[in-house]
Amino acid sequence: MSQQKSLIIANWKMKLGLNQALDLAKSLKAVEALGKEIVICPSFASLFPVSQVLKNTELKLGAQDIFWEASGAYTGEVSASELRDVGCQFVIIGHSERRKYLSETDEIVHKKVKAALAADLVPIICVGETFDQRQAGAADYVLIQQVTKALEGIDLRPDQPVVVAYEPVWVIGTGQAIDPPQAGHVHQVIRQTLIDLFPLELVKNSFRIIYGGSVDRSNVSDFTNLENTSGVLVGNASLEAAEFIDLIKNA
Numbered sequence: 001m002s003q004q005k006s007l008i009i010a011n012w013k014m015k016l017g018l019n020q021a022l023d024l025a026k027s028l029k030a031v032e033a034l035g036k037e038i039v040i041c042p043s044f045a046s047l048f049p050v051s052q053v054l055k056n057t058e059l060k061l062g063a064q065d066i067f068w069e070a071s072g073a074y075t076g077e078v079s080a081s082e083l084r085d086v087g088c089q090f091v092i093i094g095h096s097e098r099r100k101y102l103s104e105t106d107e108i109v110h111k112k113v114k115a116a117l118a119a120d121l122v123p124i125i126c127v128g129e130t131f132d133q134r135q136a137g138a139a140d141y142v143l144i145q146q147v148t149k150a151l152e153g154i155d156l157r158p159d160q161p162v163v164v165a166y167e168p169v170w171v172i173g174t175g176q177a178i179d180p181p182q183a184g185h186v187h188q189v190i191r192q193t194l195i196d197l198f199p200l201e202l203v204k205n206s207f208r209i210i211y212g213g214s215v216d217r218s219n220v221s222d223f224t225n226l227e228n229t230s231g232v233l234v235g236n237a238s239l240e241a242a243e244f245i246d247l248i249k250n251a
């Protein structure tokens with residue numbers, strides 16, 4: 001992986017109303033000075049107002065989803081160019097909650113990754129096994145499939161960054177993260193899968209692999225210190241300013 005500053009992504013999910021989102025965004029302005037790359041992903045309804053708070057700061061904005069078509073009769077969907085218009089640079093794609101509740105398939109994830117890249121948005125591609133898949137010894141297989149199907153055949157320009165977030169489905173929101181060495185193993189599997197898909201130089205320079213799932217201020221450095229790991233994707237611990245600021249300091 002390329003030597004860059006730690007990437008810390010806050011996924012606010014559907015957990016904050018507009019006023020809470022604005023208050024939290026305002027109290028995070030202070031983290032600019034901490035030398036990390038921070039991306040805030042509010043819900044669609046809060047994207048634009050939060051973008052106004054983050055304007056002229058180094059904090060970046062990301063969306064939690066995207067639609068794969070550029071425009072048209074797709075009621076309720078949001079296109080890549082609309083995300084760009086409101087100031088997004090990143091977009092989360094294929095989060096396990098969308099795979100579970102919205103029936104998102106690897107094929108849909110692939111189309112969304114293409115749409116994001118076409119608009120020069122950085123895709124944050126979420127992959128992860130369920131508890132049953134891990135118990136069955138199929139975790140590596142599932143992850144290789146998810147990464148391959150998301151990215152196979154995609155023509156990546158050397159200047160297009162991509163983030164792959166490993167989020168074991170069974171630890172999300174539990175307060176109990178995976179053992180860091182287990183994440184380290186998975187990140188190695190993901191890296192090898194990327195090397196099978198893309199030239200080594202591209203994998204080194206364009207891809208970042210991050211960990212997500214019950215990351216908090218006390219365990220964050222266990223993950224950011226792992227080899228092949230460029231940062232973290234944070235849910236619950238990003239919803240409260242003091243906790244998230246400590247987490248960023250400790251990363």
Ligand code: 13P
Binds near residue numbers: 095173212213234237
């Ligand atoms: P938690 O940090 O709440 O486990 O959520 C992780 C996650 O799903 C981030 O996308």
